[in-house]
Amino acid sequence: xxxxxxxxxxxxxxxxxxxxxxxxxxxxxxxxxxxxxxxxxxxxxxxxxxxxxxxxxxxxxxxxxxxxxxxxxxxxxxxxxxxxxxxxxxxxxxxxxxxxxxxxxxxxxxxxxxxxxxxxxxxxxxxxxxxxxxxxxxxxxxxxxxxxxxxxxxxxxxxxxxxxxxxxxxxxxxxxxxxxxxxxxxxxxxxxxxxxxxxxxxxxxxxxxxxxxxxxxxxxxxxxxxxxxxxxxxxxxxxxxxxxxxxxxxxxxxxxxxxxxxxxxxxxxxxxxxxxxxxx
Amino acid sequence: xxxxxxxxxxxxxxxxxxxxxxxxxxxxxxxxxxxxxxxxxxxxxxxxxxxxxxxxxxxxxxxxxxxxxxxxxxxxxxxxxxxxxxxxxxxxxxxxxxxxxxxxxxxxxxxxxxxxxxxxxxxxxxxxxxxxxxxxxxxxxxxxxxxxxxxxxxxxxxxxxxxxxxxxxxxxxxxxxxxxxxxxxxxxxxxxxxxxxxxxxxxxxxxxxxxxxxxxxxxxxxxxxxxxxxxxxxxxxxxxxxxxxxxxxxxxxxxxxxxxx
Numbered sequence: 327x328x329x330x331x332x333x334x335x336x337x338x339x340x341x342x343x344x345x346x347x348x349x350x351x352x353x354x355x356x357x358x359x360x361x362x363x364x365x366x367x368x369x370x371x372x373x374x375x376x377x378x379x380x381x382x383x384x385x386x387x388x389x390x391x392x393x394x395x396x397x398x399x400x401x402x403x404x405x406x407x408x409x410x411x412x413x414x415x416x417x418x419x420x421x422x423x424x425x426x427x428x429x430x431x432x433x434x435x436x437x438x439x440x441x442x443x444x445x446x447x448x449x450x451x452x453x454x455x456x457x458x459x460x461x462x463x464x465x466x467x468x469x470x471x472x473x474x475x476x477x478x479x480x481x482x483x484x485x486x487x488x489x490x491x492x493x494x495x496x497x498x499x500x501x502x503x504x505x506x507x508x509x510x511x512x513x514x515x516x517x518x519x520x521x522x523x524x525x526x527x528x529x530x531x532x533x534x535x536x537x538x539x540x541x542x543x544x545x546x547x548x549x550x551x552x553x554x555x556x557x558x559x560x561x562x563x564x565x566x567x568x569x570x571x572x573x574x575x576x577x578x579x580x581x582x583x584x585x586x587x588x589x590x591x592x593x594x595x596x597x598x599x600x601x602x603x604x605x606x
Numbered sequence: 607x608x609x610x611x612x613x614x615x616x617x618x619x620x621x622x623x624x625x626x627x628x629x630x631x632x633x634x635x636x637x638x639x640x641x642x643x644x645x646x647x648x649x650x651x652x653x654x655x656x657x658x659x660x661x662x663x664x665x666x667x668x669x670x671x672x673x674x675x676x677x678x679x680x681x682x683x684x685x686x687x688x689x690x691x692x693x694x695x696x697x698x699x700x701x702x703x704x705x706x707x708x709x710x711x712x713x714x715x716x717x718x719x720x721x722x723x724x725x726x727x728x729x730x731x732x733x734x735x736x737x738x739x740x741x742x743x744x745x746x747x748x749x750x751x752x753x754x755x756x757x758x759x760x761x762x763x764x765x766x767x768x769x770x771x772x773x774x775x776x777x778x779x780x781x782x783x784x785x786x787x788x789x790x791x792x793x794x795x796x797x798x799x800x801x802x803x804x805x806x807x808x809x810x811x812x813x814x815x816x817x818x819x820x821x822x823x824x825x826x827x828x829x830x831x832x833x834x835x836x837x838x839x840x841x842x843x844x845x846x847x848x849x850x851x852x853x854x855x856x857x858x859x860x861x862x863x864x865x866x867x
Contacts, residue, residue, distance in 0.1 A: 490709075490711075492707050492708075492711050493713065495705075495707065495711070496705075496707060496713070496773070497713070498669070498672060498700065499667060499669065499700055499705040499777075500700065500701070500723060500724040500776065500777070500780065501698070501701035501724065501728075501780070502723075502727050503697060506727065510713075510723075511714070514713070514714040514715060515713075515714045
């Protein structure tokens with residue numbers, strides 16, 4: 327066998343193996359989505375959006391309580407997490423730069439990003455739920471905020487650092503004070519990237535179950551009082567899917583489907599923002 | 607000691623025993639440099655890479671202050687005062703001494719907002735005044751006819767040469783006394799370069815101009831005075847035609863004849 331023949335065989339072998347691996351990976355994704363869509367659409371109906379939870383055996387049970395609860399929990403987490411994360415990221419990129427404090431914050435936030443979310447749930451349980459004596463929506467939102475924070479912080483930091491320093495210098499050279507350089511020039515340059523980061527962070531916390539089990543817990547009925555336990559799609563899905571009742575299991579599929587579509591939409595939106603930016 | 611021609615005009619800047627040291631280094635990048643800059647004329651700074659010409663230029667509007675740890679010594683006199691003192695108001699200084707960069711730095715906003723940026727920073731809110739001054743600046747930068755119908759469009763949609771002229775308009779709009787050009791055409795094609803050079807010459811009547819360039823022909827084409835720098839020192843400052851035809855220093859002659867650099 328000549329050297330060239332050998333090289334062609336190895337080349338083909340590597341190509342076939344890597345293609346096969348990719349196909350297997352994507353295959354599983356399609357399988358999951360397929361099962362989800364088939365079971366989910368089957369379980370979907372108008373009553374799901376109109377009705378609250380019902381005891382097993384009752385055909386009128388819905389997910390309205392979980393949908394609204396989820397929306398409230400994630401909205402508050404976004405309300406707290408985004409400004410905190412963006413401001414902290416601004417500090418890292420524009421003020422801290424390579425300073426020791428900034429580098430430490432970056433390392434810690436990277437560790438936080440990979441921390442198991444159940445640990446964060448347990449932490450919020452210890453500092454909020456245990457002292458107050460009961461589960462609450464606030465505790466749930468705080469747990470989600472903590473999960474969201476490092477993601478928003480690091481994306482903001484990364485996106486701001488991508489803005490060329492000559493752009494900052496040009497603004498300074500016109501006599502702009504630092505805060506105006508940041509808010510009027512740097513933020514504008516990084517807008518699409520930061521927005522994408524925020525959307526992906528919202529998508530990430532919207533799919534969390536473990537931290538909510540310890541904090542907002544659950545409620546089978548509609549509750550909008552943040553100081554009380556609150557239903558969420560994820561925890562409802564967990565409860566319904568593991569129950570022995572067929573109608574509850576069906577609602578679990580519906581919850582899984584709705585949640586996946588919501589997160590998929592956020593992800594696609596995030597990618598569209600980035601594409602639009604690159605397209606320029 | 608450097609050979610410095612006698613400048614008869616008024617001075618825009620007087621550099622005296624100026625030393626500059628970058629953060630984290632011991633050796634100064636500019637050593638005991640003394641140099642007058644003539645008012646309402648164009649002074650070009652030439653020299654091989656690393657000779658300190660850009661470092662010197664960025665000292666005139668204290669750009670180095672944006673990064674911690676850089677050190678200035680000596681004096682740069684502008685309007686009877688040393689601008690290197692800590693009490694110098696950098697915002698005011700940078701309004702009076704504008705800067706154009708190597709790469710065009712159009713802000714991610716509309717063409718109009720780009721030019722109005724410096725004016726708005728100074729608190730000008732009146733719409734008619736803003737419009738008038740933006741239009742005048744764009745005319746001064748010879749780009750008005752190309753952009754007058756799309757002032758609301760994103761400035762990043764302009765070509766490189768147009769963006770650079772937009773940046774010049776933005777700098778001219780605040781009516782500075784000195785304009786610093788840091789290799790303003792090195793990222794542009796020859797036609798845009800010619801346009802920018804023409805513009806620089808036209809601006810001379812209103813502002814004093816200092817231009818750093820890698821291109822000796824450019825220095826010869828546009829400038830009245832040329833300073834040749836080498837290893838952080840000024841070797842020779844002369845009238846441009848004299849410096850290029852009959853340089854006084856051997857080092858200058860070797861550089862302009864291409865023996866090194």
